Amino acid sequence: xxxxxxxxxxxxxxxxxxxxxxxxxxxxxxxxxxxxxxxxxxxxxxxxxxxxxxxxxxxxxxxxxxxxxxxxxxxxxxxxxxxxxxxxxxxxxxxxxxxxxxxxxxxxxxxxxxxxxxxxxxxxxxxxxxxxxxxxxxxxxxxxxxxxxxxxxxxxxxxxxxxxxxxxxxxxxxxxxxxxxxxxxxxxxxxxxxxxxxxxxxxxxxxxxxxxxxxxxxxxxxxxxxxxxxxxxxxxxxxxxxxxxxxxxxxxxxxxxxxxxxxxxxxxxxxxxxxxxxxxxxxxxxxxxxxxxxxxxxxxxxxxxxxxxxxxxxxxxxxxxxxxxxxxxxxxxxxxxxxxxxxxxxxxxxxxxxxxxxxxxxxxxxxxxxxxxxxxxxxxxxxxxxxxxxxxxxxxxxxxxxxxxxx
Amino acid sequence: xxxxxxxxxxxxxxxxxxxxxxxxxxxxxxxxxxxxxxxxxxxxxxxxxxxxxxxxxxxxxxxxxxxxxxxxxxxxxxxxxxxxxxxxxxxxxxxxxxxxxxxxxxxxxxxxxxxxxxxxxxxxxxxxxxxxxxxxxxxxxxxxxxxxxxxxxxxxxxxxxxxxxxxxxxxxxxxxxxxxxxxxxxxxxxxxxxxxxxxxxxxxxxxxxxxxxxxxxxxxxxxxxxxxxxxxxxxxxxxxxxxxxxxxxxxxxxxxxxxxxxxxxxxxxxxxxxxxxxxxxxxxxxxxxxxxxxxxxxxxxxxxxxxxxxxxxxxxxxxxxxxxxxxxxxxxxxxxxxxxxxxxxxxxxxxxxxxxxxxxxxxxxxxxxxxxxxxxxxxxxxxxxxxxxxxxxxxxxxxxxxxxxxx
Numbered sequence: 001x002x003x004x005x006x007x008x009x010x011x012x013x014x015x016x017x018x019x020x021x022x023x024x025x026x027x028x029x030x031x032x033x034x035x036x037x038x039x040x041x042x043x044x045x046x047x048x049x050x051x052x053x054x055x056x057x058x059x060x061x062x063x064x065x066x067x068x069x070x071x072x073x074x075x076x077x078x079x080x081x082x083x084x085x086x087x088x089x090x091x092x093x094x095x096x097x098x099x100x101x102x103x104x105x106x107x108x109x110x111x112x113x114x115x116x117x118x119x120x121x122x123x124x125x126x127x128x129x130x131x132x133x134x135x136x137x138x139x140x141x142x143x144x145x146x147x148x149x150x151x152x153x154x155x156x157x158x159x160x161x162x163x164x165x166x167x168x169x170x171x172x173x174x175x176x177x178x179x180x181x182x183x184x185x186x187x188x189x190x191x192x193x194x195x196x197x198x199x200x201x202x203x204x205x206x207x208x209x210x211x212x213x214x215x216x217x218x219x220x221x222x223x224x225x226x227x228x229x230x231x232x233x234x235x236x237x238x239x240x241x242x243x244x245x246x247x248x249x250x251x252x253x254x255x256x257x258x259x260x261x262x263x264x265x266x267x268x269x270x271x272x273x274x275x276x277x278x279x280x281x282x283x284x285x286x287x288x289x290x291x292x293x294x295x296x297x298x299x300x301x302x303x304x305x306x307x308x309x310x311x312x313x314x315x316x317x318x319x320x321x322x323x324x325x326x327x328x329x330x331x332x333x334x335x336x337x338x339x340x341x342x343x344x345x346x347x348x349x350x351x352x353x354x355x356x357x358x359x360x361x362x363x364x365x366x367x368x369x370x371x372x373x374x375x376x377x378x379x380x381x382x383x384x385x386x387x388x389x390x391x392x393x394x395x396x397x398x399x400x401x402x403x404x405x406x407x
Numbered sequence: 408x409x410x411x412x413x414x415x416x417x418x419x420x421x422x423x424x425x426x427x428x429x430x431x432x433x434x435x436x437x438x439x440x441x442x443x444x445x446x447x448x449x450x451x452x453x454x455x456x457x458x459x460x461x462x463x464x465x466x467x468x469x470x471x472x473x474x475x476x477x478x479x480x481x482x483x484x485x486x487x488x489x490x491x492x493x494x495x496x497x498x499x500x501x502x503x504x505x506x507x508x509x510x511x512x513x514x515x516x517x518x519x520x521x522x523x524x525x526x527x528x529x530x531x532x533x534x535x536x537x538x539x540x541x542x543x544x545x546x547x548x549x550x551x552x553x554x555x556x557x558x559x560x561x562x563x564x565x566x567x568x569x570x571x572x573x574x575x576x577x578x579x580x581x582x583x584x585x586x587x588x589x590x591x592x593x594x595x596x597x598x599x600x601x602x603x604x605x606x607x608x609x610x611x612x613x614x615x616x617x618x619x620x621x622x623x624x625x626x627x628x629x630x631x632x633x634x635x636x637x638x639x640x641x642x643x644x645x646x647x648x649x650x651x652x653x654x655x656x657x658x659x660x661x662x663x664x665x666x667x668x669x670x671x672x673x674x675x676x677x678x679x680x681x682x683x684x685x686x687x688x689x690x691x692x693x694x695x696x697x698x699x700x701x702x703x704x705x706x707x708x709x710x711x712x713x714x715x716x717x718x719x720x721x722x723x724x725x726x727x728x729x730x731x732x733x734x735x736x737x738x739x740x741x742x743x744x745x746x747x748x749x750x751x752x753x754x755x756x757x758x759x760x761x762x763x764x765x766x767x768x769x770x771x772x773x774x775x776x777x778x779x780x781x782x783x784x785x786x787x788x789x790x791x792x793x794x795x796x797x798x799x800x801x802x803x804x805x806x807x808x809x810x811x812x813x814x
Contacts (some may be wrong), residue, residue, distance in 0.1 A: 233533065314718050315718055318696065323735060324788075377798060378730060390785040393785075397561070399735065
């Protein structure tokens, strides 16, 4: 591949045309079109297109062929490939298409792998774009005011992101049946919003773990500011070092970064720290199918991240005599959450581009839009799994208390 | 083993005493005592016992040793072993004890295996006690008025069994989001109560499969009597022969009899019969751990029955691009359901014993009491798993409609 081909001129060979048409046909959807560098449009039907994928130079074709794992995203990020029309809408069509074969299969897997690695905060900072210091300020530009970087729970589809993040924290709190005085451990606490919510609204004591120094510092400051330092302890430490025993275990958006080779250890950690009557909740992005991590993405985008099957999430628990009592799939809530993030991101796109540059901005945009699409078309799931000790009968009679306060 | 030892007299050797004490110690719970045939009591503490296990003759000891897989249940059924105190309470202590080793481990596994095989209706008729014709009349003696032989859903712990079975049918109907005019297929319909409920209260058309001739005939008669024959078709056929395509698939209490070797085929059946927007629900007894079927029980009690892990239930769906959207564990509702069944059974115990004899009555009592205990102590689970096609977004925004009608 020669980058010298960038911006190369007009002529399209019959071979190039065939390759482009083949890429389109492999998508199996007539609502996409490809526009070549000379303006020529490749289409498989006269149906009005959802959008058009524009190859700005002829080098894109061999580039995609040579880099099936990330070529498409990379070409988009660099601007050699443009998407005309609503980016998210195009990605929904692209990602919902039936599995292709060969190179296109790889391409699509790569996109899906990429899109699913949306929560690796600390790693994102060092890997998505390692020469930028993203920092808290960056996330504050497009997350909610409490900086929750996980799927929200929208009371209605038109609720605000702020309302939905609070509703999520409340939903989680009710699912683990918090009672005043309970001791709660949180594995992977982000900027601390959930830990502080539980302490403030449910009168519990929280020990919250996170290996991100910057997030922990932010969370501690907030706890001091809000007078909750006595009730919430933020520990800069790995979940594997969780000490003590607790009435409840919660982990929201950490499992994606644990790595499936560590699931048995996570199960033992939960087993070790949960009191006999204890309840727990694991909230994670998931998938219906197990797919191996693409090596390129593993190395360059979100190293060590993995979205488990529900079977794998349950498999963390069952060997340790922990019983699943409730599972809820919130994937449409994650699509909605990401729509809010992307909307806020776009409002600040000029500032972000000025600070981080075009390639980073386009990369991040594609990641957010691709994630919306992945949840929307059902390639990604968001499961909240509630569990308790197998021998414990300290559980609510039914789930109505999640929906009818006081029931 | 010589049955001639039955009723044998007094003397207890030091060896017999040691064996009995060892059995007790293996339970690891001081709340049980063993009474030997000469009245001698073996105890491991002075704590007031929950109950006493009485060995009526010295032959029980070698009998249990030689028949670790079913000796205890068999000895109880024959009356050579008696349980003093509340049977269910004793079984709760017995079944909640930590795993023993060796023979006691086998014994306990056998009990657990036995207790978990509670739903194999047609097989139960030919296998639990093959020389009795149990028939619909027998079940009518202790099931609810609609003859639902599956876990009910109690609005409150004090609701009646009749209320709770209707509430279960309504809960299932709401979980699969029935809408008027929907076509529903039911795999394993028992005496037809759920199919008729869905047709009557949700305006759907149901095709219900069952291989039990007697149940199907009963269900058809009821449909005719209630004027629902146009809306509900009862087919005497195997779930593997399900034909047509449907808006919803439901299966309540059949999976236990499918056999895990057939799970892949069940998944393909669901895949074949479910429309693109379709939803489904599988309701089954389950376990946290996979345990091999005991050969003796497999042969004599509930052949072909198996209680899956939740991972295995999910594994029926995920290979077929079916996404889990909701899982609920109702094990305490099953314990409560079984309490009602046992209570009704005991009210009719004299009539049942007169017709079926003492061994059968004791066998059935032990099965019901053991099942209560198994669900209560958490050895058995009852999972309702709701799913839909991976690509479908035809799903409710949240689960509040299960709890807040009209939401």
